[in-house]
Structures are given as structure tokens and as C-alpha cells.
Amino acid sequence: MEGTRHQTESKSTFLMMKNTLLTALAIFVLGNLCRFGLPWWCLAPLALLVGWYFTRNAWAAFFGGFLGGFLLWYATAWLSDLSNGGMLSAKVGQLFMGVQGWQLLLVTGILGGLLTALGALTGRWAKEMLVAPSKKRNYLQEKRR
Amino acid sequence: MRTIKFILALSLTTLFVWQLAQPQQLGDKTIPPFGSFFNPFSGFWTNAEPAKGFDDVSRSLPGLKGKVEVVYDDLLVPHIFAENQEDAARVQGYVTAQHRLWQMDMTSRKASGRLSEVIGEKTLRLDRLARRKGMVYAAENDLIGWKKSPKTMALLQAYTDGVNAWVNQLSPAEWPIEFKLLNYAPEPWTPLKVALVSEAMAETLCTWEDDLESTNTLAALGRETFDYLYPEWNPKQHPIIPDTGQWADLHPLLPPPFFADSTRSLGFMETEAPEEKYLSDGPIVGSNNWALSGAKTKSGKPILCNDPHLNLTLPSIWFQVQIHTPEANTYGVSLPGVPGVLIGFNENIAWGLTNVSHDVSDWYKIHWANAERSKYSIDGEQKSVRFSYEKIGVKGQSDFMDTIRYTVFGPITYDFESENPLRDCALRWIAHDVPEQSTFDVFLGLNTGKNYEAYKNALPGFDSPAQNFVFASRTGDIAIQTQGKYPVRGDQQGRFVQEGDRWANAWHSYIPSNQVPSMKNPSRGYVFSANQHSTPPSYPYYYLGNFEDWRSRRIHDRLEAMTNATVDSMKSMQLDNFSQRAADALPTMLRLLDRTQLDAEGKQMAEELARWNFRYESELLAPTLFEAWFDSCYTATWDEITALEKRGQSTVPTDDLLASKNQKIALLYPDAWRFIEMMQTDSASVFFDHPATPFRETARDIVLESFKLTQAYFKEHPENRVAFGEHKGFVIKHLGQIDAFSRFGIKLGGHRTAPNAISKANGPSWRMIVELGDVVRALGVYPGGQSGNPGSRFYDNMVDTWANGNYYDLLFLKSSGDVSTRILGKQVFNPK
Numbered sequence: 002m003e004g005t006r007h008q009t010e011s012k013s014t015f016l017m018m019k020n021t022l023l024t025a026l027a028i029f030v031l032g033n034l035c036r037f038g039l040p041w042w043c044l045a046p047l048a049l050l051v052g053w054y055f056t057r058n059a060w061a062a063f064f065g066g067f068l069g070g071f072l073l074w075y076a077t078a079w080l081s082d083l084s085n086g087g088m089l090s091a092k093v094g095q096l097f098m099g100v101q102g103w104q105l106l107l108v109t110g111i112l113g114g115l116l117t118a119l120g121a122l123t124g125r126w127a128k129e130m131l132v133a134p135s136k137k138r139n140y141l142q143e144k145r146r
Numbered sequence: 147m148r149t150i151k152f153i154l155a156l157s158l159t160t161l162f163v164w165q166l167a168q169p170q171q172l173g174d175k176t177i178p179p180f181g182s183f184f185n186p187f188s189g190f191w192t193n194a195e196p197a198k199g200f201d202d203v204s205r206s207l208p209g210l211k212g213k214v215e216v217v218y219d220d221l222l223v224p225h226i227f228a229e230n231q232e233d234a235a236r237v238q239g240y241v242t243a244q245h246r247l248w249q250m251d252m253t254s255r256k257a258s259g260r261l262s263e264v265i266g267e268k269t270l271r272l273d274r275l276a277r278r279k280g281m282v283y284a285a286e287n288d289l290i291g292w293k294k295s296p297k298t299m300a301l302l303q304a305y306t307d308g309v310n311a312w313v314n315q316l317s318p319a320e321w322p323i324e325f326k327l328l329n330y331a332p333e334p335w336t337p338l339k340v341a342l343v344s345e346a347m348a349e350t351l352c353t354w355e356d357d358l359e360s361t362n363t364l365a366a367l368g369r370e371t372f373d374y375l376y377p378e379w380n381p382k383q384h385p386i387i388p389d390t391g392q393w394a395d396l397h398p399l400l401p402p403p404f405f406a407d408s409t410r411s412l413g414f415m416e417t418e419a420p421e422e423k424y425l426s427d428g429p430i431v432g433s434n435n436w437a438l439s440g441a442k443t444k445s446g447k448p449i450l451c452n453d454p455h456l457n458l459t460l461p462s463i464w465f466q467v468q469i470h471t472p473e474a475n476t477y478g479v480s481l482p483g484v485p486g487v488l489i490g491f492n493e494n495i496a497w498g499l500t501n502v503s504h505d506v507s508d509w510y511k512i513h514w515a516n517a518e519r520s521k522y523s524i525d526g527e528q529k530s531v532r533f534s535y536e537k538i539g540v541k542g543q544s545d546f547m548d549t550i551r552y553t554v555f556g557p558i559t560y561d562f563e564s565e566n567p568l569r570d571c572a573l574r575w576i577a578h579d580v581p582e583q584s585t586f587d588v589f590l591g592l593n594t595g596k597n598y599e600a601y602k603n604a605l606p607g608f609d610s611p612a613q614n615f616v617f618a619s620r621t622g623d624i625a626i627q628t629q630g631k632y633p634v635r636g637d638q639q640g641r642f643v644q645e646g647d648r649w650a651n652a653w654h655s656y657i658p659s660n661q662v663p664s665m666k667n668p669s670r671g672y673v674f675s676a677n678q679h680s681t682p683p684s685y686p687y688y689y690l691g692n693f694e695d696w697r698s699r700r701i702h703d704r705l706e707a708m709t710n711a712t713v714d715s716m717k718s719m720q721l722d723n724f725s726q727r728a729a730d731a732l733p734t735m736l737r738l739l740d741r742t743q744l745d746a747e748g749k750q751m752a753e754e755l756a757r758w759n760f761r762y763e764s765e766l767l768a769p770t771l772f773e774a775w776f777d778s779c780y781t782a783t784w785d786e787i788t789a790l791e792k793r794g795q796s797t798v799p800t801d802d803l804l805a806s807k808n809q810k811i812a813l814l815y816p817d818a819w820r821f822i823e824m825m826q827t828d829s830a831s832v833f834f835d836h837p838a839t840p841f842r843e844t845a846r847d848i849v850l851e852s853f854k855l856t857q858a859y860f861k862e863h864p865e866n867r868v869a870f871g872e873h874k875g876f877v878i879k880h881l882g883q884i885d886a887f888s889r890f891g892i893k894l895g896g897h898r899t900a901p902n903a904i905s906k907a908n909g910p911s912w913r914m915i916v917e918l919g920d921v922v923r924a925l926g927v928y929p930g931g932q933s934g935n936p937g938s939r940f941y942d943n944m945v946d947t948w949a950n951g952n953y954y955d956l957l958f959l960k961s962s963g964d965v966s967t968r969i970l971g972k973q974v975f976n977p978k
Contacts (some may be wrong), residue, residue, distance in 0.1 A: 011591055012568075022643055035185070035187045035188075036187050038188075038318075038319070039187075040182070041181045041182055041187070041188070041189070042163050042166070042167065042181060045159055045163050049159075058180035059151075072226050074184070074185070074186050077186035077187065077191070078184075078186035080194065081186065081191040081194040082191070082194055084194070084196040084197065085194035085195060085196065085197055085937060086196075086556045086939075088194070088936075088937060088938075088939065089190065089191075089193060089194040089195075089323075089936060089937030092886045092887060092936050092937075093886065094886075096175075096177070096327075096883065096884070096886045097172070097177070097887035098172070098173075109184045109186060109191070111182050112166065112180060112181070113184075113185075113186075115162060116162065116163070116166070116181075118820060119155065119158050119159040119162055119934065120159055122155045122158075123152070123155040123156050123158075123159045125155075126148065126151045126152040126154075126155045127152050127155075127156075129151070129152070130149055130151070130152040132149040135679070136877075141176035145850075
């Protein structure tokens with residue numbers, strides 16, 4: 002019994018990891034649409050759609066959403082910062098109580114991440130509210146039982 | 147449950163998005179909405195330009211007649227190669243906007259009283275003042291004058307269209323970072339804004355006046371004392387144009403029959419001094435320029451130099467540009483927002499500017515005929531004011547409505563401040579006038595000029611702000627002209643506030659342009675100006691102004707002694723930290739100082755000062771000590787005036803003084819040169835006496851007393867006993883006062899009384915040296931960078947070069963195909 006349970010658990014962990022990463026990837030890819038002049042807040046509805054279509058549970062939605070948005074904003078900013086040699090981030094950092102360039106990058110990532118995490122979670126829970134929940138038990142339910 | 151979870155998530159998301167869309171308060175700073183600001187696709191990160199390389203671009207530009215190539219050098223100077231002047235102007239507008247758009251926006255906003263729209267209530271007073279000084283009125287009148295020349299108006303329009311071609315294709319991601327920080331969008335450029343930028347320059351350069359202070363001081367001290375303390379002519383001065391007999395048969399226009407006595411009848415202009423005025427030592431903004439004839443130079447060719455001193459900002463006030471057209475090949479500095487080159491050179495001539503500093507703004511006391519102040523009396527008749535209703539947008543608030551009254555003299559500026567002593571006065575300012583000709587004809591004439599005749603023909607169209615135009619040509623001519631529009635004044639007219647109830651007091655005529663002081667090829671082999679008096683008193687017109695007393699004497703002495711001048715000797719003059727004021731004052735003060743009254747420490751300080759060579763070098767302590775001693779000595783001497791100002795125990799009993807106790811009144815302090823002269827020749831003057839003490843002090847006592855005070859001060863504050871560079875605390879502030887985009891901590895020598903006139907926030911805003919000849923050799927540097935973007939490597943890259951006293955060889959290209967290792971890349975513009 003223990004073994005089976007362990008297997009089930011690791012399988013569902015794997016599935017959840019996969020789903021989290023898929024969510025992150027979807028947000029990262031779709032989020033690049035923002036390059037074409039979409040306003041920043043479009044990330045939230047975008048993440049909502051991803052949350053609806055791609056996620057299997059709230060955890061995957063939130064963490065996958067966060068990871069996707071974080072990477073999207075962090076990497077984009079990091080590339081700019083890198084080619085700029087950190088000139089501008091050092092100055093803008095001074096505007097924000099003297100934080101360092103890398104801290105600005107982190108703030109950027111976290112803001113992007115939270116935006117998509119919340120968006121994806123909303124999408125997930127919207128689906129759970131409006132559409133009958135999937136028959137598959139998710140990881141949490143497994144554990145509670 | 148599911149519904150609750152959903153609502154929870156939705157609310158959280160909405161709240162978070164809403165929060166990110168709000169401007170944030172961080173201490174006393176307002177920070178833009180985080181969402182748009184941090185968004186790496188369009189927020190501040192997109193302003194982080196690559197630190198290397200340059201992307202060549204080719205694009206079409208509507209309105210172009212031919213192809214235009216722009217070659218960028220390693221300082222990001224655009225070298226524009228166009229097939230005609232209109233195309234050149236169009237592309238100049240485009241590239242200037244590309245690098246300096248926010249600065250252009252800010253300058254025009256400040257001049258037109260539209261800062262509050264984007265900043266908020268804290269700039270409301272500034273905005274009201276800008277409008278109440280009639281800045282927009284002046285700019286509109288400029289346009290009327292400029293339209294007299296369809297040719298230059300077409301260039302102006304092309305420049306404007308070029309700016310807008312850049313503005314219109316901008317996506318929010320490409321906005322300069324300041325727009326993102328202040329959270330507002332760029333606007334189209336207009337010809338009116340061009341006029342506003344030039345009026346902003348006029349405001350900086352020709353709004354100086356001491357009318358109120360002089361009026362009060364005359365009322366308080368009486369004529370005799372007033373004339374003793376405030377003589378208008380410094381006999382040690384070397385005027386720009388010396389008297390060589392050229393005015394002997396000049397027939398001057400008669401001054402108006404103004405009522406000189408009307409000034410006295412005004413008495414005190416009560417209530418508070420509007421602004422803090424201190425040690426009167428000549429203008430804070432000033433400049434040097436000079437030209438040497440071939441006889442004075444090693445190469446045998448003329449050399450021309452110019453360093454305009456202005457408030458130093460980032461982005462810098464200047465933008466370098468080369469403009470090559472079939473008509474001319476011109477290089478120099480331009481004002482962002484204004485077409486053409488303002489100070490520069492071409493293959494044949496070079497020219498430079500300094501401020502003439504004449505007083506061309508007068509105050510007239512208006513006599514209201516009714517309580518609503520809609521009518522006023524003049525020559526016994528009643529006239530109606532013209533009302534101008536101004537709507538001032540204020541960020542975060544409803545619009546502010548202001549009413550401005552215009553009289554025949556000009557606008558009533560200060561009637562919105564009931565305590566302001568000038569509240570009933572109308573401002574007559576030369577910059578309000580419709581120009582006789584287009585200012586751009588003048589600069590186009592210089593830009594494309596080939597010889598002295600071109601220079602001489604171009605200048606008379608230039609009205610305001612009056613400038614000393616220095617000139618040199620390849621063929622060996624040098625010249626200078628104090629060009630501007632000046633009212634013909636009666637003796638001392640305009641020195642004091644005048645009665646506005648008599649039309650006779652107004653300006654009625656102007657000095658004819660052929661009588662404006664000028665000089666060509668003097669036998670001494672040089673011409674120069676440093677904002678000093680234009681002429682000696684023998685010039686047949688009365689004028690007054692805020693004239694410089696020190697730099698000009700030093701520059702005169704050096705030029706007089708100079709032979710075989712080279713570019714290097716010119717550098718050493720521009721970088722000269724020698725102060726004539728210190729050289730005049732310090733030996734006198736040391737001579738008056740009774741050293742036997744000093745303790746060992748004091749004697750040491752006196753020796754330190756005695757060893758000083760009068761140079762404000764950054765690493766020296768002596769200039770710090772001297773500054774403190776001189777200021778203290780000056781303050782101790784003029785305690786009578788300070789007491790009067792505070793309406794304390796005054797020695798001058800007048801009824802006027804009692805009129806409003808407890809209020810500070812605006813008074814004039816004597817010029818430093820007069821103060822030093824008094825120490826030298828009249829050390830027993832009553833003004834060295836402290837009225838409050840039973841003793842009769844002389845200059846000796848004051849010098850000793852202030853020395854001891856200075857010594858005690860530095861003992862008490864050893865942290866301030868530092869080398870001069872540190873004492874000065876030089877700073878180049880960002881135009882929007884953003885510290886993160888400013889430059890602090892550069893330790894520099896120089897002083898406003900030395901040719902290298904670097905003060906705390908002012909200084910040589912462009913140092914230029916041009917040696918004419920078959921090949922022009924030109925050097926230049928300004929404390930900034932070509933790009934206005936703090937995220938660009940060209941934002942402040944020239945600051946250190948400037949601070950270290952170095953120059954760049956200006957890359958003066960002959961064609962767009964020239965090969966140079968200094969070329970960075972190319973932009974090509976094609977007709978659409």
C-alpha cells in the first residue's frame with residue numbers, strides 16, 4: 002500500500018510539476034505579445050485564459066503563473082539591463098531609495114509574476130466555478146484523504 | 147465555496163492591477179504607477195540603450211525634397227548632409243527631437259506656464275508668473291515678426307514638421323524616461339513653441355532689473371549717499387567698445403521728456419522683498435567671448451573663442467550639430483527646439499555670443515481709476531485695461547483661472563500677491579515687442595555667412611535678448627557688436643520704478659542700429675566681451691544694466707599681453723581661475739589688517755591668505771578662507787542697509803520707514819568693486835562705522851573684526867575648513883530636479899569672478915575655440931552629453947572631459963562620405 006501511495010504521490014507530483022511548467026511556458030510565450038504594444042495589465046487577462054485552459058489545479062495555476070510572469074518580466078528587463086551595462090538601473094535604483102540594479106530586476110520579476118499568478122488563479126477558479134470539476138483527483142485532494 | 151474562491155481571486159487580481167496603476171508616494175516624491183513603469187516592454191527598461199554599437203537606419207520622411215544623410219560621430223553629434231536648407235531644417239528637427247524631446251517639452255512648458263499640467267500645484271506660482279510676465283504674449287509677437295520672412299518661416303515649419311515626424315511615430319515604449327516618470331504623453335511641436343524656447347532664453351538673459359531696490363534705496367538714503375554708494379561706472383573697467391573718437395559726430399536721438407522727479411515721489415515701495423538678493427557681484431549668468439586677429443596668433447590666422455556661462459543642467463542646454471547644405475557647411479551648438487546653429491562656425495567665419503546685460507525691463511506704477519482696477523489714469527485720461535484670462539491646468543485638480551491686466555506699458559505681473567511691492571506695477575519688457583525682422587534671418591545669415599559683410603548685414607535684425615556678437619573670418623577680419631534693441635533713455639531713466647500716469651515716461655524711440663556700439667579690426671588686434679559695460683560713459687546714450695566687473699579686466703589684461711597665441715593659450719584663458727576681485731581685495735584687506743591683534747592661529751591664517759595667488763583652484767584652502775572673510779567683511783560694512791531692510795534701528799529717520807514695521811524691504815547693496823574701492827580710498831567712511839557702537843569704526847576695524855569672526859567660524863566648524871572644490875559643492879542638476887539623473891560630487895575650481903566662471907550650479911555651458919584658416923581647427927566641449935536619455939552612454943559622457951579642462955576636436959566633415967575612425971554610424975532619410 003505504501004509503495005502504491007508513494008507511486009501515486011510521485012506521479013501526481015510529476016504531473017503537477019509538468020502542469021506548473023506548462024502554465025509558466027504558456028504565459029511566457031503568450032506574454033511576449035506585450036512586445037507589440039499591449040498595455041501591461043493585459044498580462045492579467047492573458048494569464049486568466051491560461052489559467053482556464055492549461056491548469057489542472059490552483060497550485061499549478063498560482064506557481065506556474067508566477068514563474069511564467071516572473072521569467073517574462075525578469076528576463077526581458079535583464080536583457081535590456083545587460084546590453085545597457087546596468088547604467089540606467091543604477092540611476093533608477095537611486096529613485097527607489099537607493100536599491101541596486103539587481104534588486105530592481107527582482108522587483109520587476111516579482112511584479113510580473115504576481116500579476117500572472119493572480120490572473121491564472123482567477124482563471125482556474127473561474128473554471129472550477131463555472132465548469133464541472135474534472136473527475137481526476139488532484140494532488141491536494143489525494144493528500145487530504 | 148467555489149464562487150467565494152473565484153470572487154476572492156478576482157478581487158485580489160483587480161486590486162493588485164488597480165494598485166499597480168496608481169501613482170505611488172515615496173517620501174516626498176511621487177512615483178509613477180508601478181505597472182507601466184516596471185513593465186519591461188514599455189516601462190523604464192526600454193530606455194536602457196545598448197552601451198555599445200549604433201544601428202544604422204534608413205527611413206522615409208514626409209516632406210523631404212531630396213535624400214538627407216546624417217553621420218553620427220563618437221560623441222553622437224549628428225552631421226546633417228542635405229541637398230537644400232529646408233531638408234536640413236526638417237532633419238535637424240527630427241534628430242533633435244530624437245535625442246532631446248523631453249527637454250524641449252519642458253522648456254516650452256516652463257515658458258508658457260504649463261508646468262502644473264504635468265507636475266501639479268507646486269509649480270502653479272511659476273506658471274502664473276510666466277504668464278503674468280507675458281511670456282506667451284512675447285512668443286506670439288515673435289511669430290508675427292518672424293512671419294515677415296517667408297523663407298525662414300518655411301525653415302521653421304520644416305523643423306517643426308521634422309520634430310513631429312519623430313513624435314508621431316513614437317510608441318509609449320519609446321517615450322523619454324521623464325515622460326514615464328511624470329506619467330504624461332509627448333505633444334506635437336509648433337512654431338509657437340520655437341518662439342517660447344527663445345523667449346525662455348530671453349527670460350534668463352534679459353529680465354534683470356533692480357528698479358524696486360533702487361527706488362527704495364534712493365528714498366532711504368537720499369541722492370548724495372545713493373550716488374556715492376552706487377556709481378554706475380567703474381573707472382577700472384575696460385568696456386567692450388573703447389572710445390576711439392567714433393562717437394564724436396554721432397547724432398543721437400533725443401531721450402523722451404520723462405519726469406525724473408516722478409521716481410522720488412513714489413517713496414518706499416512697501417512690504418517684503420520679493421527675492422533674496424545678496425552680495426551684488428555681477429550676473430550669475432554671464433559669458434566670455436573674444437577674437438584675436440592674425441597679428442596676435444602664431445598661425446597668423448584669427449582665433450575665436452566663446453564660453454557662455456549658464457545654469458548647468460542635464461540634459462545640457464546645448465545640442466551640437468553640423469549642417470551641410472549647398473549654401474554652407476556649419477558646425478556649432480543649437481538650442482533644442484530651435485532650428486539652425488546659434489554659436490558656431492563654417493568654413494569662412496566663426497561667431498560667438500555673450501549677454502549684453504542692458505536693463506531692458508522697466509516697472510511703471512499704475513494709477514488705478516476705479517476699485518475694480520479695470521481703468522487707469524494716464525495724462526489725465528482714463529484708459530481701460532485689456533484683460534487676458536488664463537486657464538492653467540493643474541494635475542490632480544481642477545483648472546486654475548487667472549486674470550491678467552495689460553496696460554499700454556505691458557502686463558501687471560504681481561497683482562496676485564497683495565503683499566508684493568510691485569503689485570500695481572506694469573512690466574515694460576523689450577522681449578514683448580514684435581521683432582522688426584525674423585531672428586532666424588539673423589542666424590541663417592551667420593550660418594551661411596562668408597565674410598564680414600554677411601555678419602554686418604545679418605545682425606541688425608536681432609532685437610532680444612541683446613548679445614555681444616563676436617566675429618572672425620578666414621580672410622582675417624575680427625569684429626564685435628553689442629547687438630540688440632535698446633530704448634533711448636533719459637539720464638537714469640529705468641533705474642527706478644517710474645510713474646505710469648504719464649505717457650512721457652514710456653519708451654518712445656530706440657537706438658538706431660547703425661549707432662549700436664560696434665568695432666572692426668581694432669589696432670590692438672583683439673575684441674572681447676565678458677558682460678561688462680558696452681562702452682565708456684562718452685557713448686552718447688544713457689543705458690544701465692547688470693554689468694560684470696572682474697572677468698573682463700582679467701581677460702583684457704591677458705589678451706593685451708598675448709603674442710603668438712595658439713589654441714593652447716586660448717584653453718588656458720578659458721580655464722583661468724584667477725580672480726581679479728581677489729587680486730583687488732585681498733592685498734587691501736591684508737594691508738588694513740593689524741596682525742599684531744591676532745593670535746598665533748590667526749597669524750597663520752593671514753599668512754596662508756598672503757601666500758595665495760588669487761586663483762580659485764579646487765585643491766586650495768585659501769580661496770575658501772578668503773570667501774568667508776570677504777563676505778563677512780562686506781556684511782559687517784553694510785550693516786546699515788541690513789538694519790534698514792529689517793526696519794530695525796535705522797539711522798535714517800524717514801516717515802516712510804515707519805509706514806510698515808516688521809516687514810523687510812527690498813534694498814540695493816553696493817557693488818563689490820565699489821566696496822573694495824572704498825576700502826582703498828575712503829577707509830574712514832561713515833559706512834565702516836557700526837551705528838550701534840559708541841566707537842567710530844574704520845575699515846581697519848571692520849577688516850580685523852571680520853577676520854576674527856572668520857577665524858572663530860572655522861574653529862567652530864572645522865568641517866567647513868576645506869579645500870575650495872569641496873567648499874563649492876558643484877552640481878549639475880537634472881532639468882526636472884531628479885537627483886538620480888544629476889551629477890554630484892565633482893570637485894572643481896573656478897569662480898564667477900574668474901574667466902573660468904564655475905559657480906555651484908552655473909558655469910561655462912559650452913567652451914569653443916575656433917582657429918580659422920584653409921582648414922578650420924575647432925575644439926569644443928560642454929558639461930553634458932548629446933543624448934537626453936539617462937539610460938544612454940551619451941547622457942553625460944562629456945562631463946568629466948569638461949571638468950578636467952579637456953576639449954574634443956570637433957569633427958568638421960566635408961562630405962557624408964568622409965572617412966574617419968570617429969564615425970559611429972549613419973541615418974539615411976529618403977523623400978516619401
